[in-house]
Amino acid sequence: MEIPYIFTPRKDTGLVNSKIAIWLFLASEVMLFGGFFSAYIFLRLGADYPWPERTLPVLPGLINTFVLIGSSVTVIFAWMSLKLRKWHQFQFFMAITVVCAGVFMVLKGIEYNVKFHHQALRLKDYAVVEGHLGYELKDGVHVAHGEEPKDEDFALNHHGKKIEENMINFETSELSFNTVRYHHDWVEEIIAHAAERNAAITLKEDLKLGKEAPVLFDKDGNAAPGSKPLAMADGFAKGSVLSMKLLERITELHLEARSHNAELRTDAFREEWKKAHAQYPGKSDRQLAPDVKIDVTKLDLKVEHPSIGFEVQPATVFHFRPRDIQEGPASGTLRDGTALAGKMEESPMGFHYVDALDFRHLAMKVEEKVGDNPEAVEKAIEESWLIKSNHELKEIWEKQQKALGLLTAELAKKDRVPTEKDKYRVNWQEMVYYATTRLEDIKIEAGKYQMPHVKMELDEEFFGPNYAVRAKAQRPDGHLGSFPHLSVPRAEVQFASKFAPAWNTYYAIYFTMTGLHGLHVIGGALVLGYYLFCGKKMYLSNPEWLANRVEVGGLFWHFVDLVWIFLFPILYLM
Amino acid sequence: MADSPEAIKKATRLYLLIGAVLFGGTVLTVLVATVPSLDFGKHGFDTADLLIGLLIATVKATLVAAIFMHLNHEKRLIYWLFGLGIGAAICLLFLTGLAIWDPIHYNGFPTGVPGSEPVRHFK
Numbered sequence: 001m002e003i004p005y006i007f008t009p010r011k012d013t014g015l016v017n018s019k020i021a022i023w024l025f026l027a028s029e030v031m032l033f034g035g036f037f038s039a040y041i042f043l044r045l046g047a048d049y050p051w052p053e054r055t056l057p058v059l060p061g062l063i064n065t066f067v068l069i070g071s072s073v074t075v076i077f078a079w080m081s082l083k084l085r086k087w088h089q090f091q092f093f094m095a096i097t098v099v100c101a102g103v104f105m106v107l108k109g110i111e112y113n114v115k116f117h118h119q120a121l122r123l124k125d126y127a128v129v130e131g132h133l134g135y136e137l138k139d140g141v142h143v144a145h146g147e148e149p150k151d152e153d154f155a156l157n158h159h160g161k162k163i164e165e166n167m168i169n170f171e172t173s174e175l176s177f178n179t180v181r182y183h184h185d186w187v188e189e190i191i192a193h194a195a196e197r198n199a200a201i202t203l204k205e206d207l208k209l210g211k212e213a214p215v216l217f218d219k220d221g222n223a224a225p226g227s228k229p230l231a232m233a234d235g236f237a238k239g240s241v242l243s244m245k246l247l248e249r250i251t252e253l254h255l256e257a258r259s260h261n262a263e264l265r266t267d268a269f270r271e272e273w274k275k276a277h278a279q280y281p282g283k284s285d286r287q288l289a290p291d292v293k294i295d296v297t298k299l300d301l302k303v304e305h306p307s308i309g310f311e312v313q314p315a316t317v318f319h320f321r322p323r324d325i326q327e328g329p330a331s332g333t334l335r336d337g338t339a340l341a342g343k344m345e346e347s348p349m350g351f352h353y354v355d356a357l358d359f360r361h362l363a364m365k366v367e368e369k370v371g372d373n374p375e376a377v378e379k380a381i382e383e384s385w386l387i388k389s390n391h392e393l394k395e396i397w398e399k400q401q402k403a404l405g406l407l408t409a410e411l412a413k414k415d416r417v418p419t420e421k422d423k424y425r426v427n428w429q430e431m432v433y434y435a436t437t438r439l440e441d442i443k444i445e446a447g448k449y450q451m452p453h454v455k456m457e458l459d460e461e462f463f464g465p466n467y468a469v470r471a472k473a474q475r476p477d478g479h480l481g482s483f484p485h486l487s488v489p490r491a492e493v494q495f496a497s498k499f500a501p502a503w504n505t506y507y508a509i510y511f512t513m514t515g516l517h518g519l520h521v522i523g524g525a526l527v528l529g530y531y532l533f534c535g536k537k538m539y540l541s542n543p544e545w546l547a548n549r550v551e552v553g554g555l556f557w558h559f560v561d562l563v564w565i566f567l568f569p570i571l572y573l574m
Numbered sequence: 575m576a577d578s579p580e581a582i583k584k585a586t587r588l589y590l591l592i593g594a595v596l597f598g599g600t601v602l603t604v605l606v607a608t609v610p611s612l613d614f615g616k617h618g619f620d621t622a623d624l625l626i627g628l629l630i631a632t633v634k635a636t637l638v639a640a641i642f643m644h645l646n647h648e649k650r651l652i653y654w655l656f657g658l659g660i661g662a663a664i665c666l667l668f669l670t671g672l673a674i675w676d677p678i679h680y681n682g683f684p685t686g687v688p689g690s691e692p693v694r695h696f697k
Contacts, residue, residue, distance in 0.1 A: 014649045023652050027659030034663025038670040053619050058604060065600045072642055073593040080582050411617055419618030449610040558642045565634045569627040573607035574619060
């Protein structure tokens with residue numbers, strides 16, 4: 001079938017059909033992004049926490065803006081080349097456009113990756129601390145300040161990955177798995193961890209799911225010679241060692257039993273309903289329902305085991321991510337329904353590098369209570385857990401206060417005052433400066449109206465602070481390191497998250513909008529790439545056809561650029 | 575629209591010029607936001623910076639739409655389609671704005687809603 005008006009305009013509209021189609025699509029895109037921009041405005045106006053202004057790295061955002069604008073120009077040139085029937089020139093400009101899309105996505109990927117590895121923590125007193133967590137060392141030892149352990153010193157999970165120092169340590173003597181909901185990966189981790197600690201996890205009591213005598217199974221799912229193999233067994237003796245094979249077999253039998261029993265019960269009910277209808281033909285189902293009953297004791301039901309109890313000998317400390325466990329004084333429950341008997345051990349959150357302090361939320365809370373009272377805020381900060389418990393952070397705060405005094409005096413000459421960020425936030429560049437400068441040497445640069453800070457290296461503009469290099473900086477007290485070490489007791493933690501959508505509504509809308517925009521970049525690049533690599537046939541058949549297609553693809557590409565023109569300032573600069 | 579080869583050749587300089595203006599506008603946006611001596615209004619980010627940033631972005635977006643997307647000389651149907659999209663987006667903004675009257679979520683936001691204290695937003 002021939003599609004009409006693909007390179008000659010319709011008389012009534014004066015346009016080729018594809019152009020009308022793309023504009024219809026762009027109109028729907030305007031509504032889509034318009035909705036998100038509306039959401040951004042209202043999230044920002046209604047935020048019940050200090051909105052993170054100018055928090056994203058500007059340089060990658062700026063380069064990405066240049067890249068998109070540049071690609072908007074090259075896509076136009078690609079279209080112009082087709083109009084002038086210059087195929088190779090078209091290829092050249094279109095290739096640049098597609099490469100630009102790739103550069104944009106790589107930079108975006110780096111930006112996302114940095115965010116997903118950067119930890120934020122809000123304490124119970126609303127002080128916020130940011131940085132990088134340490135990793136658990138073998139045998140539960142924590143990394144001490146100034147130590148840079150070797151790779152072989154770190155504890156690894158069963159995937160061979162390091163474990164962040166943000167785990168709930170739970171001493172467990174008994175475990176009970178939900179037969180159908182247990183999470184495969186967590187059980188494997190429990191088994192591996194127990195094996196590492198020489199602990200045995202064994203069935204607490206005989207488990208019979210059929211008529212056979214219980215069989216004892218070892219950690220590999222093997223039984224004594226002459227006994228039924230695991231795949232055939234339907235009884236499991238007390239003392240059988242926990243293995244995935246054992247759990248899977250129990251689940252299989254349990255599900256079989258459940259389905260068998262459900263069938264029997266349904267059949268029995270069906271029979272009873274038939275009888276009831278025959279006995280009382282005039283009555284409705286609603287009237288009959290209370291008297292339609294079955295006697296389950298008369299049915300040949302199989303045994304179901306919705307949960308399977310194991311004991312842990314000796315009691316062992318297992319590590320769980322905070323979001324996976326709900327812990328009580330003598331028990332805990334994992335998200336997959338696994339019940340743990342035991343008690344929570346000390347489970348501090350260990351920052352190997354603290355790279356920012358933020359008291360803006362704390363100040364906001366104080367001001368909500370007592371009104372605009374700087375002394376009350378200052379006192380609340382001095383009494384905050386962070387400043388009271390960590391002498392390094394206290395020193396940094398003292399230096400920040402001195403620098404703030406200098407900045408306030410400098411700004412007063414121009415009838416200006418410091419911002420909330422100046423007053424209550426120490427970012428990583430400022431932290432490095434304070435850590436490596438004596439109190440008496442703190443000064444601000446005249447005419448810059450900025451808090452003192454160290455210069456960012458080029459790689460740090462993209463990847464954040466270079467911890468390995470900064471950790472070697474000489475401090476006035478003779479020690480090395482620019483970033484304080486911090487161990488936060490679990491009781492002080494209010495909310496912790498990476499800089500991911502969960503952290504606050506700013507990051508939620510940032511990831512939503514830039515993610516959606518990124519998908520558009522990928523989609524646009526695929527279409528333009530198709531014209532670049534597969535457009536020759538279309539060009540040879542009718543160059544105007546391809547020119548129209550490229551114009552339509554280019555319109556979409558300009559729209560993607562147009563959206564970014566707003567996204568960049570509102571997310572990176574405001 | 576520049577459709578004939580001659581017109582297209584003529585338009586080259588215009589496209590390059592618009593590209594340069596867009597680059598320049600971007601640099602200006604960043605300078606205004608990051609260089610203290612170019613900081614308008616109060617020290618740090620404030621309404622003046624917001625308005626300047628949005629103004630530059632709007633000018634840039636208008637140039638992209640008008641020149642690169644050829645909206646400066648398009649057929650009437652296209653104006654209708656795009657205009658309807660923008661109109662609907664603005665309606666959406668005001669529909670979302672109705673949340674102001676949700677007393678649980680926006681207690682007192684913004685000031686002027688009868689019978690409620692304004693939420694203290696950060697200065």
